Amino acid sequence: MLLTTPALLVSASAEVSALPPPPGGDSHAYHRRARPHLPKVQLPRRLALLRRFLEGEADGFNAGPNQSVANYLTAWLAAKALVLKPTTMARYRDYVHNDLVPAFGTLKLDELGHRHIAAFVTSELAAGRGQTTPYRCLATLSSALGDAFRQHRLAHNPASPPALHRPPSPPSGRPGHGRPVRVPHRHRHA
Incomplete structure (x- = not known):
């Protein structure tokens, strides 16, 4: 049995060893039968998965080990709808x-x-898409996976470092931004 409070996660073997032996029985056999049938290496991994699951549940995310990227991104969008501007939300929704x-x-x-x-980046660029849309898609994905990392849902953010760097900005037409600066001629008055 595992306790469901994240701070109090303990293994079943630790609980069983604290129990008194059965009356008239062999305490060694009792402990051997009651231990979970997991190698010691798998038990910490399962405890870590359970901890991430419980922390995700507390934040409103389904953090099951079989959760698909589609389900996570949908839940992430729903959570972000409360804090993002409508235009940002519309872009995120389209990219997702x-x-x-x-x-x-x-x-x-x-x-x-x-x-x-x-x-994904290679296929998008090979399909003739410019760099801006895949870059923004990756920025959205990185934001979602960054939240998953901060909630201990992922061990790291696979979208960081970015697979595609920020595309260069087009000239804006403002002085000093890609165009020569025109300085007005000054007349000297004597």
Whole structure:
């Protein structure tokens, strides 16, 4: 049995060893039967997964180990709707539903890696898309995965460092921004 309070996660073997031996029975056999059938290496991993699951549940996220990227991004969007401006929310929603979910939606969140993201960028650029849209899609994905990392849902953010760097800005037409600066001629009056 595992206690469900994240601060009090203890293994079943620790609880069983604290119990008194059964009356008239062999205490060694009792402890041997009651221990979980997991190698010692797997037990800490399972406890870490349970801890991440419980912390995610407290924040309103389904942090199950089988959660897909599509489910996580949908829940993340719903949580962000309360704090983002409507125009930012509309862009995030478009990038998530039109680009990110079709590309990564069937993957498990824990399996998403930098190689998947790099392949997405390569395919988008090969399809003739400019650099700006894939860059903004990756910025949205990085924001979502950064939240997952901060909530201990992921061990790291696979979208960081970015697979695509910020595209150069076009000249704005303002003096000093890509165009020669025109200085007005001054007349000297005597």
